[in-house]
Structures are given as C-alpha cells and as structure tokens.
Amino acid sequence: MKNYVIDDLPDYFKQYKKSIKNPKKFWDKVADENFVWYQRWSKVVSYDMENAKIEWFKNAKLNITKNCIDRHLNERGDKTAIIFEPNDPKEEAQHISYKDLRDRVCKMANVLRDLGVEKGDRVCIYLPMIPELAVTMLACARLGAVHSVIFAGFSANAVESRVNDCGAKVIVCSDGSFRGAKSIDLKGIIDEAVEKCPTVEKVLVVKRTGGEVKMKEGRDLWLAPLYDQAPSDFISVIMDAEDPLFILYTSGSTGKPKGMLHTTAGFMVFTAYTFKNVFNYKENDIYWCTADIGWITGHSYILYGPLANGATTVIFEGVPTYPEPDRFWEVIEKHKITQFYTAPTAIRALAKESYDWVEKHDLSSLRVIGSVGEPINDEAWHWYNDHVGKKKCPIVDTWWQTETGGIMISPLPFITPTKPTYATLPLPGIQPVLMDDKRNEITGNQVDGNLCIRFPWPGIARTIWGDHQRYKETYFTAFPGKYFTGDGALRDEVGYYRITGRVDDVIIVSGHNLGTAPIEDSVNQHPAVAESAIVGYPHDVKGSALYGFVMLKDSGEDRDRDNLRKEINGVISDTIGPIAKLDKIQFVSALPKTRSGKIMRRILRKIAEGDFANFGDTSTLLNPEIVEEIKNEKM
Numbered sequence: 001m002k003n004y005v006i007d008d009l010p011d012y013f014k015q016y017k018k019s020i021k022n023p024k025k026f027w028d029k030v031a032d033e034n035f036v037w038y039q040r041w042s043k044v045v046s047y048d049m050e051n052a053k054i055e056w057f058k059n060a061k062l063n064i065t066k067n068c069i070d071r072h073l074n075e076r077g078d079k080t081a082i083i084f085e086p087n088d089p090k091e092e093a094q095h096i097s098y099k100d101l102r103d104r105v106c107k108m109a110n111v112l113r114d115l116g117v118e119k120g121d122r123v124c125i126y127l128p129m130i131p132e133l134a135v136t137m138l139a140c141a142r143l144g145a146v147h148s149v150i151f152a153g154f155s156a157n158a159v160e161s162r163v164n165d166c167g168a169k170v171i172v173c174s175d176g177s178f179r180g181a182k183s184i185d186l187k188g189i190i191d192e193a194v195e196k197c198p199t200v201e202k203v204l205v206v207k208r209t210g211g212e213v214k215m216k217e218g219r220d221l222w223l224a225p226l227y228d229q230a231p232s233d234f235i236s237v238i239m240d241a242e243d244p245l246f247i248l249y250t251s252g253s254t255g256k257p258k259g260m261l262h263t264t265a266g267f268m269v270f271t272a273y274t275f276k277n278v279f280n281y282k283e284n285d286i287y288w289c290t291a292d293i294g295w296i297t298g299h300s301y302i303l304y305g306p307l308a309n310g311a312t313t314v315i316f317e318g319v320p321t322y323p324e325p326d327r328f329w330e331v332i333e334k335h336k337i338t339q340f341y342t343a344p345t346a347i348r349a350l351a352k353e354s355y356d357w358v359e360k361h362d363l364s365s366l367r368v369i370g371s372v373g374e375p376i377n378d379e380a381w382h383w384y385n386d387h388v389g390k391k392k393c394p395i396v397d398t399w400w401q402t403e404t405g406g407i408m409i410s411p412l413p414f415i416t417p418t419k420p421t422y423a424t425l426p427l428p429g430i431q432p433v434l435m436d437d438k439r440n441e442i443t444g445n446q447v448d449g450n451l452c453i454r455f456p457w458p459g460i461a462r463t464i465w466g467d468h469q470r471y472k473e474t475y476f477t478a479f480p481g482k483y484f485t486g487d488g489a490l491r492d493e494v495g496y497y498r499i500t501g502r503v504d505d506v507i508i509v510s511g512h513n514l515g516t517a518p519i520e521d522s523v524n525q526h527p528a529v530a531e532s533a534i535v536g537y538p539h540d541v542k543g544s545a546l547y548g549f550v551m552l553k554d555s556g557e558d559r560d561r562d563n564l565r566k567e568i569n570g571v572i573s574d575t576i577g578p579i580a581k582l583d584k585i586q587f588v589s590a591l592p593k594t595r596s597g598k599i600m601r602r603i604l605r606k607i608a609e610g611d612f613a614n615f616g617d618t619s620t621l622l623n624p625e626i627v628e629e630i631k632n633e634k635m
C-alpha cells in the first residue's frame, strides 16, 4: 500500500470528499497502484441495487496469493509473515517467513490438486488456529478452489448443514485441537457429520494433538505423507476478479445460516486498503488480531489484509485465560505486538480479573488497539484505554459485518479524535445513511435511524451461496436502492456514528425507541456489574417493558439484591433517563453467547416473554447449559 495513506484529519476529509464524489475513480486508483494484476479491468464497478447485482473490476485477472505472498519475496522473503503462538506457552512459537509460506502454500495446493480439487470446487476447512489453517486457505486461493472455513468448535450438525449447503468435495480437518487445558476430538465430529454429506469425497487430516482417530479407508488421508512428497512449486491459477474466493456462513437470527460469498479482487482491494489505514500499519510492525480465522475478522484481518500489505500477523491457538488470565498480555510482551485487535467480550472478561495481571507485563510496544464485533460499552472502553493502551494508544472501534467484507466505520489512529462507544467516521469510499421507518433519509446531525449504505464498495458480499433471492430480500429490499445493515445507529452533533445494536433488538417503551446498547452500557457502569443484556417483553401499559439479565463481577451472594437493583436503575436514570429503567432485573451466572462472543438476545427475549417452547437454532451457542439455569430462575 504505497498510496492512499491518510496523513491527518484535513487529509481524511479531503480524501473522503473525493471518494464520495467519484467512488469509481477512487477505487480505480487504489486498485491500480497497489496490487499486481495479470490483466486490468474493463470497468471499475457495475451495480444494480434493485437486483443486488454488484461487480467490481470487471474482467480483471489476478491471483490473490501472488499479491499476498509472491510479490513480497524480493524485498521481504526472509521477513516473518506469520507468527504461530501455540496454546501451550511452553511449546515454541513458530516464525514462518514469506518464502517459507510460499513453499507451504504450494505444497498444500499440490496435495489438494492431487485429491481432485479443481478451480471452482468447494473445500471445507475445519481446523484449529494452527498454521495449516492459513496455508490451506491460501492453497485453495492459489488453485482457484473456494474455501469455506467452519469454526472448529461447531457441532456435527452445524458442520453437516454447512458442508451440504456448499457441496464441498474435500474437508480438511485435524485429529483434534487444544483449547486451554482441554483437547477436543475434531475428527470425531467430522466423522459424524460426513456420514450425511454425500458430496464429500476425501477428508484430509492434519495431525495436531496426536489423539486417537479412526481413518475410513478410501476417504480419509493423513496430510503429512502427501505433503512431504509434494513439490514446493505451484503456478497460481489465473482468476477473474469476480471468481468466488470464499464462502463464510453467518448465523441469521432465525432460519438457516447464510453462506456469504466473497469474490476475489474486490475483497483483496478492500481488506488491504482498510488494514493499512485503520491499523496505521508500518513495515516491521507486529500485528495481532485475536479472533478465530473461522470468523470474517480472521479472514480479513488475520490473513488477507495483513498479508496483502506484507505484514507480520500472529495466529494464536489458545484462549485468553490459559494458563492464566494474563495470556494476552504475556503474548503482547513476548512478540512486541504493535497493533492489538480484539472483541468487547474478551475485554469485559479480562477486566473482571485483577488489574495485576495486566500490570505484570510490559505493553509498551503497543501503538494501536482495536475492538470489533459488538458495541463496546463505556466502561470496557475506558478499561481498555487506561490499562491496555495506557491512554496513549488510540482505540479503533471498528464497525463492520461478515457481509461488508471489511471495516466500514472506524476512527483512523492518530487522525480521528476518538470518543468512547463511537465508531466515529466512515472510511473513504463508504457512504452511510440513516433512514427512518418510512424509508426517508434522515439528514442532519443528532439523529438516529436504520443504518444503510448508499453506494457499493469493493468488499461487499456478492450473494448468499445458492440463494440470491434471500440475499436480495435480506439486504436490498427494506430500503430500495441501498444496502441495509440491520443495525441501528445515531449520528452525533459532529457527525460521528454510534452503533446502537441490531434493529431487531430495538425496544419500544411507551412510544420511545430504545436501543439495547446504550442501556447495557449504562447498566455496566455500576461497579458490581460485569456484563448485561437487555430485552423487551410485552407490557399492558407501556407496550414493551425492559428486562435485564445481569452478570456480576463476583458471585453476588453477599449482596442485598434488591438494593443492587435499585442502584442499577439509579445509574440508568442518571445516564439515560427514567424511561429506560428496567422493570425486571435477573442476576445470572453467565449470559448465553454465540461462539463468536455475541450475546444471543433472541433466546433471552423468549425467556423474558415466558415462551420456552422453541428457542430456534441454538447450534452456534457456546454455553447451552446456561439457558436452563436462566429459564429456571426467570422472574
């Protein structure tokens, strides 16, 4: 990324203005000056928002692995591309150079091709956070196969539905995975799933834990012997700009997961550009995103975005609390991390621990710290700012989605003054608009509404695999001519955006629209509260009333709970107003969360409504046992 680096706030406004006036020219230049192409595009963008048909860089030819690996070899061949930090801190970290990465990817691409994988075939990847995960994804991209990573924590049912939906020919998995003190039998889960997956011809197994596995004759193969014999050269397949790069499933709040399809050139250009600017990436920085590659954050900002910039990126196999709750801080100190990118759920969990765990470590290498995945509440923001960033590292609160492919709204470090809980300003090329329920655009500042995007950007998903109609209906129908994010947002007096939560979660109390995020934010300001989730339930007088599920920092056994309830409502009254006071407050030992760390409000809403009959798809739930407990203690 030589060009289009934003220098300061006036430069941001200048570039932003230009990018909006002429988005085609803007992205044309970014694409032209920063990547290697076999052939240039004939048209920058064509789009039909009514039918949800979007194409970027039409007729361009490229291979993303040329951009992420080969082109760096002259200048950065010996530079570390990937640092692998294993689950067990006693196991040595691996430093994989760009040269080494190229060889590994070529070998893996040869193995896959020998198994019959061809351009356009789907390969499902069910691997823990080990180097082979990145290598397999890049190998697919090198040979033109479409990868679909399934988070290696999903159940056999969840795997089966995803594999069948995309019709994968090959699955790459491991014998097992290490997570903290546990090891998990991944191959057993695959065996159960594949029984019901008729398209799968081969299962390629990476050895990680050395656990006992059953290998099915004719179907299952160990990777090692094939990999060892494979040549370390593989000429990358020439891909069209709009050829599929990957499918990634995102769970809708109802119905079956949606296989979001991202294509090659647009995804590459968008993730590379946003990575460079949002993380203020400089040569020799060591960047660490703690997400799992099984989520979009890992695809865009562990793998493709950083590698397209020739960066050093960390793959961390473990969990934040193993062997002790200072693992993140230890890893930052050990590898001298310069950019650290994590989720509010992790910040809140670690903020519950003693501050001594952070204090023990030298975090002075950090320059930029980031947050993604959920609204970050005020208390967590300050804890992160004070204790991790030491008030000198800007927090980039990045708003985006699986569907957007990359970051859309975020402060630019050292450029955009940050404001707690605000994602602040859109990146160049991104045009957010707020719409009211009557489909009118809400102009001006100090307003709130449904967050839509006006013009396509290169990273937008092109369709839902096998169901374009659903894609169109979900994102392009509610507000014709615009992409609807499903999120609500407010724009403050200077034009900063704050995401207020999913609009499905908006609660109307006595005619007032209340987003869940600001109320949770307020509840979490009470010193005893670790985390909370607010939902609505039907109320005769108010239409809806508010029900709060609150998790305390300690067990709360010694506390006067009624008094605590009063205090929490007192904080809400002071910060938002009495309208947002909670009618019921139930103390819980944990909140039901998806495996990517988001609170599953849908289930809590059902519980609050007293509807225990059908909780819908709970296959993505991390802690299903908590649902029973919360149900039993319902108020």
Ligand code: PRX
Binding pocket: 250, 296, 297, 371, 372, 373, 374, 375, 376, 397, 398, 399, 400, 401, 402, 403, 423, 485, 486, 487, 499, 501, 502, 596
């Ligand atoms: O509601 C928004 C929330 O997460 C949703 C997207 O989730 P997913 O597709 O899983 O992607 C997560 C990683 C990009 C959004 O619609 N969200 C994400 N980031 C933020 C956020 N809400 C508030 N602030 C954020 N920074």
